[in-house]
Amino acid sequence: MSVDIATVKRVAxxxxxxVSEEDAARxxxxxxxxxxxxxxxxxxxxxxxxxxxxxxxxxxxxxxxAVTDGNKAADIVANAPATDQNFFLVPKxxx
Amino acid sequence: xxIIDTRTPDAKRLVPGATGDWEIVIGMEVHAQVTSxxxxxxxxxxxxxxxxxxxxxxxxxxxxxxxxVINEECVRQAIRTxxxxxxxxxxxxxxxxxxYFYPDLPQGYQISQYKQPIVGEGMVTISVGPDRQGQFEDVxxxxxxxxxxxxxxxxxxxxxxxxSYVDLNRSGVALMEIVSKPDMRSSDEAKAYLTKLRxxxxxxxxxxxxxxxxxxxADVNVSVRxxxxxxxxxxxxxxxxxxxxxxxAIEYEARRQIAILEDGGKIDQETRLFDPNKGETRSMRSKExxxxxxxxxxxxxxxLEFDQAYVDALAKDLTELPDDKKDRLVNSLGLSAYDASxxxxxxxxxxxxxxxxxxRDGKTAANWVINDLLGAxxxxxxxxxxxxxxxxxxxxxxxxxxxxxxxxxxxxxxFEIVWNEGGDPRQLVExxxxxxxxxxxxxxxxxxxxxxxxxxxxxxxxxxxxxxGWFVGQVMKATGxxxxxxxxxxxxxxxxxxx
Numbered sequence: 001m002s003v004d005i006a007t008v009k010r011v012a013x014x015x016x017x018x019v020s021e022e023d024a025a026r027x028x029x030x031x032x033x034x035x036x037x038x039x040x041x042x043x044x045x046x047x048x049x050x051x052x053x054x055x056x057x058x059x060x061x062x063x064x065x066a067v068t069d070g071n072k073a074a075d076i077v078a079n080a081p082a083t084d085q086n087f088f089l090v091p092k093x094x095x
Numbered sequence: 096x097x098i099i100d101t102r103t104p105d106a107k108r109l110v111p112g113a114t115g116d117w118e119i120v121i122g123m124e125v126h127a128q129v130t131s132x133x134x135x136x137x138x139x140x141x142x143x144x145x146x147x148x149x150x151x152x153x154x155x156x157x158x159x160x161x162x163x164v165i166n167e168e169c170v171r172q173a174i175r176t177x178x179x180x181x182x183x184x185x186x187x188x189x190x191x192x193x194x195y196f197y198p199d200l201p202q203g204y205q206i207s208q209y210k211q212p213i214v215g216e217g218m219v220t221i222s223v224g225p226d227r228q229g230q231f232e233d234v235x236x237x238x239x240x241x242x243x244x245x246x247x248x249x250x251x252x253x254x255x256x257x258x259s260y261v262d263l264n265r266s267g268v269a270l271m272e273i274v275s276k277p278d279m280r281s282s283d284e285a286k287a288y289l290t291k292l293r294x295x296x297x298x299x300x301x302x303x304x305x306x307x308x309x310x311x312x313a314d315v316n317v318s319v320r321x322x323x324x325x326x327x328x329x330x331x332x333x334x335x336x337x338x339x340x341x342x343x344a345i346e347y348e349a350r351r352q353i354a355i356l357e358d359g360g361k362i363d364q365e366t367r368l369f370d371p372n373k374g375e376t377r378s379m380r381s382k383e384x385x386x387x388x389x390x391x392x393x394x395x396x397x398x399l400e401f402d403q404a405y406v407d408a409l410a411k412d413l414t415e416l417p418d419d420k421k422d423r424l425v426n427s428l429g430l431s432a433y434d435a436s437x438x439x440x441x442x443x444x445x446x447x448x449x450x451x452x453x454x455r456d457g458k459t460a461a462n463w464v465i466n467d468l469l470g471a472x473x474x475x476x477x478x479x480x481x482x483x484x485x486x487x488x489x490x491x492x493x494x495x496x497x498x499x500x501x502x503x504x505x506x507x508x509x510f511e512i513v514w515n516e517g518g519d520p521r522q523l524v525e526x527x528x529x530x531x532x533x534x535x536x537x538x539x540x541x542x543x544x545x546x547x548x549x550x551x552x553x554x555x556x557x558x559x560x561x562x563x564g565w566f567v568g569q570v571m572k573a574t575g576x577x578x579x580x581x582x583x584x585x586x587x588x589x590x591x592x593x594x
Contacts, residue, residue, distance in 0.1 A: 014387060016196050053398055060397035065131050065168030068138030069152035076148045076156050076263070086147045087251075088261040090198040094252045 001039065002032045101237060101278050104322035107226070108280045112353045117319045119349045120326060121285045122277035123341075125292055126270045127302040128246070128310040129172045135245055135269035136163030136206065143308050147262040155267040157201035162395050169269040170399065172301040173213050173243050174409050176271055179295045179416055180238050182217025184406050188242075190396045193388045199248035199261050207272075209390045212242035213399065219275075219295070220418060221287040222436065231432070236288050237276035246270050271302065277316065277326065282345040289313055289338050294417050298442045312336045317348045319356065327352070328362040332369050332376055344369040348376050420445055428457030437465055443479045444469070450486035455493055463489050467510055488513050491520040500524060502531050504576055532578045535586070538570070541578065542586045545569045553591060560593040 003011075005028045012019040019027065073086040082089035109116040131141055137154035154161040177184050189211040192204040217238035224231035248263040273292065279285045293311060296302040303310050313336075318329035330352070332344045347369075352362055367376040415423075417439045424435040438448045438461065447468075452460035468489060472482060492509055495501045501509060501524055509520055509529060524530055532538055545566055546553055556562040566587045571578055 010387075014194070014389065053392070058397065060399060061164055062167040062170070063133075063138065063164045065133055065166050066138065067133050067140040069133075069154075070139040070150045073146060073148040073151065076151045076153075082258070084254075084260065086149070087254075088148075088198070088263075089255070089258045090250075090261055092252065092255075092257050092259050093198055093250060094259065 001035050003028060003035070098277060098326065100326070101235075101276070102280055105280065109322060110319075110349060110353065112357050114357050116322060117349070117353050118322050119280060119282075119345065120277050120318045120320065120329075121279035121345060122316040123275045123279070123285065123288065124314040124316075125273045125289065126312050126314075127176075127273060127292075127296055127304075129169045129243075129269035129271055130300055130302055131166060131168045131172065131269060133166055134267040135166055135169050135243065137267050139267065141268050145264055148264065150264040151266065155201075155263055157203070163206065165396070165399065166269065169243060170213070170401070171409060173241060173271055174406060175299050175413060176273075176296060176301045177214035177217065177241055178406075178410050178413055179299045179301075180214070180217035180219060180241065180273070182238055182241065183215035185211065185213055185215055186401060186403065186406075187211065188213040188399045190393045190399065191390045192393050193390055195388060197247065198259060199250045199263070199266070201248070201263065201266065205245050205247065206393055206396070207244035208242035212240045214241035216240070219288060219291055221284060221291050223281075223283050223287050234284060234287075236278045236284070239274040239276050241271055241273045244270050244272055282342040285315065285345055286338050286342045289341055291417075293338075294440065298414050298417055300414070306336050306338070309336065313341055315341055315344060317345055317352070318362070319349055319352045328364050330362065330364065330376075331366050333366055333379065335369050340369055340371050343371070343374055344376055347374060351376065414442075417445075424457070428452065428461075430457060430461050434461050434465060437469070441479060447479055447482070447486050451489050451493070455490060459493055463493060467507070471514060483517065484510070484513050488520055495520060495524060499579070500530055502576065502580065505529050505531065528577075530577060532574055535582065538574070538578050538582055538586055541570050541573050542566070542583065542590055545573065546590055556591050556593065563587050563591060563593060566591070
């Protein structure tokens, strides 16, 4: 698998990362090197092997259905650049 | 994935166009908020209408380093809903990240289930009709899957000219996305499906079905085709929040697509919005690129696993579902399918009815609940929860008729008094002198008086026996409707000497 510069730009856009033309060209090379390295894994035959989801065999922890958190609106918005009455304010987005 | 067409074109469901008939094909994705105290992966409250950002934990706000821990109740509710949809329950399912950017999605991804949902294929039976002959028809709508996912926050756009306000109270609330197969062929079927789904989740108590508060909303996929053809290109109408709007949106969208195709155009696959004020759908900003969600398994969460014993235990305690309840009312209480379907349409109505019917005749109880109670509630614009008459009170009225204490006519008056003023029907009958007079002596006295006062009518009645009815009416009037009509009838005939 390899990527071209258009794919790099598209992925950057999907992740909302600003990438200049110059950086995109450089990153295309770097990403292809990384992909090539990872591709070595394809040499291993994994037929019939379940994908590993955890290094140690364990089950997902569950929580009880109880309200144990919340009521800290001021803390929640504390780091926001703009707030009003504990709402986050963002540049207008509307369909 | 190949989609199987389970329906054969049916003439009465086709829509006429300028150049021939068309068939509408509908599938639906319904988002139903899981009834739970806390959110899917955090301990913040799910309550509606709280102050902005007060039902938010650091997990819901996606603060760095916070980890999701699943709420066992949400899992339980999803399985119970799956059982209610007669669906396959998957003992192992996986949570994935669905990546996209929007200000009300602080994580930058929604935790959802993609390739391995908790619930697989199932079935919902809907009843459509009545047709011109008054017949109802059962239609089976396939369920493709049900999966658990997080809700996003809420953006408010009308508070400021250049800024949007974001409230994360809904962020992380558990949703069940219930995906149907494209098995519906008319707006009536789609409305019946959504209604049935809502009834089922409300019976189960897994979602409150409150569409006004956004607890249930539907994305509707609509396409049209000539009967017998393969599926056409579909458009998805997003976030329709009432059953009536679902019907309107489908009708509009089908007409729009038919007009384009008949003019030789082609349908662009796109996402559209329904505008309830204008009654039309319009294209949303093209999100072609944004549709690349780059799903991958959430590394913060292990697979969700449980055994069959867990599912069996939930199945054992499952509420009786509306279809099963309807069958029972028809088969063991002898109700008509129509009456039974009215009674099971809401769990609260069914519960009310069963209290009235307990130890009494099922049909009589059904008549009182449907004609008198629901009729009066409908007239007053009230729901069953606001009924001013309790099942015990209606039950007492029915008992009083059966015992012969009051006549059927007086019973209606009694019901009205109980509705308006409340009180114990038995005591009311005593205190207001509504008891049916069965004392033959008293009735006889009344009959004699009427006969004595109307000698001319007595003569006429001898030639024309049907005039006996007039005497019965006069006696009933004289006794304030409290005389036993049968006893009056017998006495009148005997006294007049007619058979």
